[in-house]
Amino acid sequence: MRTFLLLSSLVLSTGAAHAVDEAAAIELAKNNGCLSCHSAKEKIVGPAYSDVADKYRNDKDAVANLVQAIQYGSKGKWGRIPMPAHPNMSAADIKTLAQWVMTAQH
Numbered sequence: 001m002r003t004f005l006l007l008s009s010l011v012l013s014t015g016a017a018h019a020v021d022e023a024a025a026i027e028l029a030k031n032n033g034c035l036s037c038h039s040a041k042e043k044i045v046g047p048a049y050s051d052v053a054d055k056y057r058n059d060k061d062a063v064a065n066l067v068q069a070i071q072y073g074s075k076g077k078w079g080r081i082p083m084p085a086h087p088n089m090s091a092a093d094i095k096t097l098a099q100w101v102m103t104a105q106h
């Protein structure tokens, strides 16, 4: 039993190396107020995450750039309303959110 658990957690952790934990990302987005300005499919105050994913689909630096935008704020890319900075979030949480945004679909 113990061997089985060990093996399955190994498989899960290697298999998930580049995948985003969607449930965890949604929790983070809720807890950090992202969803009061964003949704996956509709523009609210900020752009729909599916539109963000479309815009940067072919940009290999997309995640790194979105991390910067979330951490330091963003203005002028989508319209006249700026996004505030999120200085109190951990780098890991911001990266999870940036990766998750890039998986959003219409």
Ligand code: HEC
Binding pocket: 029, 032, 033, 034, 035, 036, 037, 038, 045, 046, 047, 052, 065, 066, 069, 070, 074, 075, 076, 077, 078, 079, 080, 081, 082, 083, 084, 086, 097, 098, 101
């Ligand atoms: C007060 C409203 C507000 C909140 C809260 C907010 N955003 Fe935004 N967000 C915006 C606006 C407005 C823009 C467009 C900024 C621009 O035009 O550059 C934006 C842009 C973005 C972009 C695209 C940046 C780019 O480089 O194109 C991402 C990704 C994003 N937000 C993610 C998040 C995440 C993740 C959170 C939570 C940690 C969050 N936002 C919280 C309003 C908000």
